[in-house]
Amino acid sequence: MTRSSTHIVFANSTCYAALLALWLFAPGQATAQQAERVLAPGVLTTIAPVIEEGETYSTPADLIEISKARSFLQWQPNFTPATRTLFERSLQVPLRRNVWGLEFTFKPFRMTEVDVPQASGKMQRKTIWYMVYRVRYLGEEVHFESQPDNIGDGDPRYARFSNIRKDAQYRYFIPYFTLRSHLEDKEYLDRLIPSAIDEIAEIEKVPGPLLNSIQMSNTKIPKEDAESGKGIWGVVAWEDIDPRTNFFSLYIQGLTNAYRYQDTAEDPQVGDQIAAGREIELKTLQLNFYRPGDTIELTKDDVFFGLPNAVPRPEIIYTIEPGDNLKSLAKRFLSDESRAFEIYQLNRDILSTPNKLPEGTLIRFPRNNQERYNDLDPVILHTARTGDTLDSISKTYDVQVIDLRRINADYIAVGEEPVVGELVMIPVNLNRLNRPNNAQQDIYKIYTLRQVRIMRLYGMNKFSKSQWIYTGTNSPVFRSAENPATTEVQPITK
Numbered sequence: 001m002t003r004s005s006t007h008i009v010f011a012n013s014t015c016y017a018a019l020l021a022l023w024l025f026a027p028g029q030a031t032a033q034q035a036e037r038v039l040a041p042g043v044l045t046t047i048a049p050v051i052e053e054g055e056t057y058s059t060p061a062d063l064i065e066i067s068k069a070r071s072f073l074q075w076q077p078n079f080t081p082a083t084r085t086l087f088e089r090s091l092q093v094p095l096r097r098n099v100w101g102l103e104f105t106f107k108p109f110r111m112t113e114v115d116v117p118q119a120s121g122k123m124q125r126k127t128i129w130y131m132v133y134r135v136r137y138l139g140e141e142v143h144f145e146s147q148p149d150n151i152g153d154g155d156p157r158y159a160r161f162s163n164i165r166k167d168a169q170y171r172y173f174i175p176y177f178t179l180r181s182h183l184e185d186k187e188y189l190d191r192l193i194p195s196a197i198d199e200i201a202e203i204e205k206v207p208g209p210l211l212n213s214i215q216m217s218n219t220k221i222p223k224e225d226a227e228s229g230k231g232i233w234g235v236v237a238w239e240d241i242d243p244r245t246n247f248f249s250l251y252i253q254g255l256t257n258a259y260r261y262q263d264t265a266e267d268p269q270v271g272d273q274i275a276a277g278r279e280i281e282l283k284t285l286q287l288n289f290y291r292p293g294d295t296i297e298l299t300k301d302d303v304f305f306g307l308p309n310a311v312p313r314p315e316i317i318y319t320i321e322p323g324d325n326l327k328s329l330a331k332r333f334l335s336d337e338s339r340a341f342e343i344y345q346l347n348r349d350i351l352s353t354p355n356k357l358p359e360g361t362l363i364r365f366p367r368n369n370q371e372r373y374n375d376l377d378p379v380i381l382h383t384a385r386t387g388d389t390l391d392s393i394s395k396t397y398d399v400q401v402i403d404l405r406r407i408n409a410d411y412i413a414v415g416e417e418p419v420v421g422e423l424v425m426i427p428v429n430l431n432r433l434n435r436p437n438n439a440q441q442d443i444y445k446i447y448t449l450r451q452v453r454i455m456r457l458y459g460m461n462k463f464s465k466s467q468w469i470y471t472g473t474n475s476p477v478f479r480s481a482e483n484p485a486t487t488e489v490q491p492i493t494k
Helices: 003-024 028-037 194-204 211-219 328-332 337-346 390-397 401-407 435-446 449-458
Strands: 045-047 104-105 110-119 123-136 143-149 162-164 168-170 176-181 186-189 220-221 233-239 247-253 261-264 276-290 316-319 362-365 378-383 421-428 466-472
Touching: 003 168, 028 211, 104 328, 123 194, 194 233, 211 233, 247 449, 328 337, 328 362, 337 362, 378 449, 390 401, 390 421, 421 449
Parallel strands: none
Antiparallel strands: 045 104, 104 123, 110 123, 123 233, 143 162, 168 220, 176 186, 176 247, 247 276, 261 276, 276 466, 316 362, 378 421
16 A cells, blocks of 8 residues: 555544544534433422313203204104104203323423513513423323113113223324413413523423424324323413512413313304304313512522412502591491501501591501401311301301301401302311311311412412313413312213
C-alpha cells in the first residue's frame, strides 16, 4: 500500500469515528436517554378510571320527540296490540350505551414566567399556570349485550341485557379543562401558549413529547398494559389568572364518555331540532388544590393537591344606602342592635366616625353566629327534602331548633327554612356516639364545622381531594354543594 492510499484510509477512518461520536452524543439521543429517567415516588398522582355498570343505562323515559311533539301518532290497531305501535314504543324507553374511561396521571401544579407574544407584535412577560399530565387507555370497558329469549315478542323494551368487559384498540381524549377560583368566583379555560411549551418541557423533563389540548385531541391513545404502558403526555396552561387565587379546582371532561340527560322542553313541536331542550351532563373529574401564598412572586409558591385545613371565614359586604345607620344595620343583618359598635370597629379603616356613613361606601359585617361559634364543633350532614323545616329536622335528629339555627346561621337566615337539596348541619353529642347502637352507624359521617365550610367552598359532598361529578357541557361547569343530587355521581340501578 502506498503512502497516499494509507492517508486516504486513515482519513476515512477518522471521518467514520467522528460521525460515530456525533451520532452517539447528538442532542436528540441525549434527550431520549434523559427522557427514559424514572420519576421519584410521589411525584405523580394517578386517578384511576371509575366505570360503573349502571352508567350504561338511562332510567326509562319517554322520547318526547314522539310522545309529545307527535302525539297524533297514537292510535288503536284492530288486529295487533297497541303496545306494538310507534307511539307506545316511544314511552318509557331505556337508553343504553357502552362506557369507557381513561386513566389520568398528573404532576404537581406549577407556575413559570414566560415571554408571550402580543397582538401588537411585542413580547410581554406573563405568569403561566400549568400542569403536566399523562393519559392511558387500559381497556376494561363496560359493554351491554342482549340475551336471546322470547320475552316481549322482540320488543326491545322487554329484552334482557347483561354487561360484559371489552377492550378497544385505542380511544381519543378530547380534553376540556376549566380552572375555577372559588373565593373570586371566576372560571378560566385553558390556553394554547406555544412559546411556553419548550420552557415547560425543559423544566419537567417527562419521558415523551408534551402535547397541547389540540394535539392531544388528534392523538390516538392505544390500549396499554397497566404495568408497562407509557401513555401520552400533555400539558394544560392558563394565563392572566387572578393572583389572589388561593383555593381552586380543576374540572376535566373527556376522560370518559359517561353522561346523563334530562328533558326540559315542556311543549315540543313538530319541526323542532332533535334533542331540543334536552340537557346533557358529562361525567367530570374534579381535582382540588390550594395555594397558601400571596400575590407576590407567584412562581415561588407551592400548590398543594387536596383540601386546605382552613379557609377565610365569610363576611357580609354591604353598600351603604341613604338613611342607613349602624343600629338599623346591626338589627337587619345581625339581629342585634347592640352589635352596632362592633360593625364600626371592624370598619375603622373605612369609617371615620360611627355616626357618619358615606353613601355608596362598602362596609363589612362580622359573622352572624360569632357567639358560641367553634370551628371544631362536630356535625353530621342532612340533605333537605321537600317539606323539611328546621323544626321537623330537629325532631328527626332529636336536637333543639335553637341549636340548628345557631350552627347554620351562616347559611340559613333568621326566619327562613332550608331549600330542597341544601346541606343542613346537625350538631352532634359525642357522648351519644359511645352507645353501641350509634357508634358504628354514625361515627364515620361526622365532620367539623371547619370541614363543612371547606366542602361548601369547593362544592364537595365529602372531604376528599377529588371526586367524579356530572356537569354541563359549557362553562361554567361548577355546581354548588347545596344540591348533592346534581353533583355526586350516583350509579344508576336497574
